[in-house]
Amino acid sequence: QVQLVESGGGLVQAGDSLRLSCAASGRIDSWYNMGWFRQAPGKEREFVAAIRWSTGNRYYADSVKGRFTISRENAKNTVYLQMNSLKPEDTAVYYCAAGTIADLGRRSSYDYWGQGTQVTVSS
Numbered sequence: 095q096v097q098l099v100e101s102g103g104g105l106v107q108a109g110d111s112l113r114l115s116c117a118a119s120g121r122i123d124s125w126y127n128m129g130w131f132r133q134a135p136g137k138e139r140e141f142v143a144a145i146r147w148s149t150g151n152r153y154y155a156d157s158v159k160g161r162f163t164i165s166r167e168n169a170k171n172t173v174y175l176q177m178n179s180l181k182p183e184d185t186a187v188y189y190c191a192a193g194t195i196a197d198l199g200r201r202s203s204y205d206y207w208g209q210g211t212q213v214t215v216s217s
Contacts, residue, residue, distance in 0.1 A: 096120040096206040098190045103211030106180055114175040114211060116190030127198055128173045130164060132186035132213075139189065143175060144198035153198050158184075180215045187212050 102114040116128070129144035143164040144153045152164050163176040173190060188211050193204030 096126075096192050098192060098206055098208035100188065100190045100208045100211040103188060103213045105214045105216065108181055108215055108217050110180050110215070111176070111178045112180065112213060114177065114188055114190075114213075116173045116175075116208060118171040118173070118192060126192050126194060127196075127203070128164075128166065129191045129193070129198055129204060130173075130175045131189045131191060131201065132184075133189070133210075134183075134186040137186075139201060141199040141201075142188070145173065146198075155199075177213070180213075182215045182217045185213060185215050 097119045099117045100114060102112060104112060106112055126147045127144055128147060130142040131139050132142050133139040141155050142158055143162055145164045145166055154162060161177065161179045165174045190208040191204035192206040195203035197203045
């Protein structure tokens, strides 16, 4: 069983930065992939970024490329999402997820989800 706990959300102004953390407890094996998704009010949950635990390869949604960076710290079983140049449209609840299916952009590829952390960007 895997448990995921996100932290680091908050209220910031446009152009500011935030770093989200996702601490994983339980067994994270080498074939687990880690992803970040977000859900804005009235919208579907959407893919933001993902990293393959075994290789470290990273993937991003077009809307965040060049502004967000996903990284990991194996010793702490923690994944980070560094968010720079934040925009009001980045406002959402951000969720961390863990899964084993290769299609990293799909919600159904992930087996475990955190509770989410709110990010609000004011203009």
